Amino acid sequence: MGVEIERKFLVAGDRWRSGDHPSQGFRQFYLARADGFSARVRIVDEAQAFLTLKTGRGRSRGEFEYPIPLRDAHDLEAARTGELIAKRRHRIAHGRHVIEVDVFEDALHPLVVAEIELETEEDDVALPDWFGREVTDDPAFSNAALAADGLPEEFRS
Amino acid sequence: MGVEIERKFLVAGDRWRSGDHPSQGFRQFYLARADGFSARVRIVDEAQAFLTLKTGRGRSRGEFEYPIPLRDAHDLEAARTGELIAKRRHRIAHGRHVIEVDVFEDALHPLVVAEIELETEEDDVALPDWFGREVTDDPAFSNAALAADGLPEEFRS
Numbered sequence: 001m002g003v004e005i006e007r008k009f010l011v012a013g014d015r016w017r018s019g020d021h022p023s024q025g026f027r028q029f030y031l032a033r034a035d036g037f038s039a040r041v042r043i044v045d046e047a048q049a050f051l052t053l054k055t056g057r058g059r060s061r062g063e064f065e066y067p068i069p070l071r072d073a074h075d076l077e078a079a080r081t082g083e084l085i086a087k088r089r090h091r092i093a094h095g096r097h098v099i100e101v102d103v104f105e106d107a108l109h110p111l112v113v114a115e116i117e118l119e120t121e122e123d124d125v126a127l128p129d130w131f132g133r134e135v136t137d138d139p140a141f142s143n144a145a146l147a148a149d150g151l152p153e154e155f156r157s
Numbered sequence: 158m159g160v161e162i163e164r165k166f167l168v169a170g171d172r173w174r175s176g177d178h179p180s181q182g183f184r185q186f187y188l189a190r191a192d193g194f195s196a197r198v199r200i201v202d203e204a205q206a207f208l209t210l211k212t213g214r215g216r217s218r219g220e221f222e223y224p225i226p227l228r229d230a231h232d233l234e235a236a237r238t239g240e241l242i243a244k245r246r247h248r249i250a251h252g253r254h255v256i257e258v259d260v261f262e263d264a265l266h267p268l269v270v271a272e273i274e275l276e277t278e279e280d281d282v283a284l285p286d287w288f289g290r291e292v293t294d295d296p297a298f299s300n301a302a303l304a305a306d307g308l309p310e311e312f313r314s
């Protein structure tokens with residue numbers, strides 16, 4: 001478990017779509033979501049599935065990911081808590097970093113969120129000009145909150 | 158996922174110990190325990206570890222078990238809910254069945270519980286005479302309840 005520094009931003013418009021980049025379709029849901037522990041199932045392109053456990057709070061967090069049979073993932077959906085999240089993740093090269101742009105679907109449309117992972121807190125990477133407001137510390141934009149509470153107020157029409 | 162019919166009994170005395178039988182030491186704890194979902198980590202003989210998810214209620218239950226690295230199991234202990242359960246499981250041949258006798262340790266000493274798995278509800282296996290009171294339907298004797306609530310009242314001295 002390394003220390004992970006991720007910053008998260010809202011994305012407006014389509015400028016980030018220029019150029020080719022790979023993408024994957026995710027369907028994911030939570031089995032448990034408590035203070036200090038969550039269990040998530042993610043199905044990728046209807047072909048692979050992963051169980052991810054996240055533990056801890058603040059700076060002492062752990063993340064544990066295990067591949068599981070696709071059939072188990074489907075069976076486990078009966079025990080989900082909160083809504084199913086469907087999104088397409090696009091991976092965009094940005095210098096020596098990779099930006100992940102998540103385009104949410106269904107109930108969470110039209111939310112688009114970008115994440116960039118930094119190596120140190122001092123990493124002074126130039127952010128792309130299509131990044132909007134930073135929501136790194138806004139709990140309403142965590143995937144667990146999106147699954148439990150749905151689209152944040154400002155996106156509801 | 159098959160339908161599993163398990164009956165559980167208290168065990169008093171040491172008559173079940175006659176003869177040789179294999180045993181394993183378990184240390185286990187829960188990461189989540191809610192109505193309809195639990196996640197348990199079990200460390201076997203300090204050599205192997207498993208993550209077990211149980212879903213559902215009543216007759217529509219699912220059980221999903223995955224081997225995980227021993228190191229992950231130790232790291233996950235920081236996120237446990239309830240107490241650590243330590244017990245030694247003895248497997249005893251009984252005709253074409255196997256009886257599992259769990260001898261609890263530490264805070265749950267001197268509890269001893271036996272389980273037998275039947276193939277059908279009509280399975281009329283003769284039970285050994287060292288079986289005590291049946292606790293199949295007594296929620297106080299589930300492992301999840303023992304981890305959360307400790308030794309049932311009648312065992313406290």
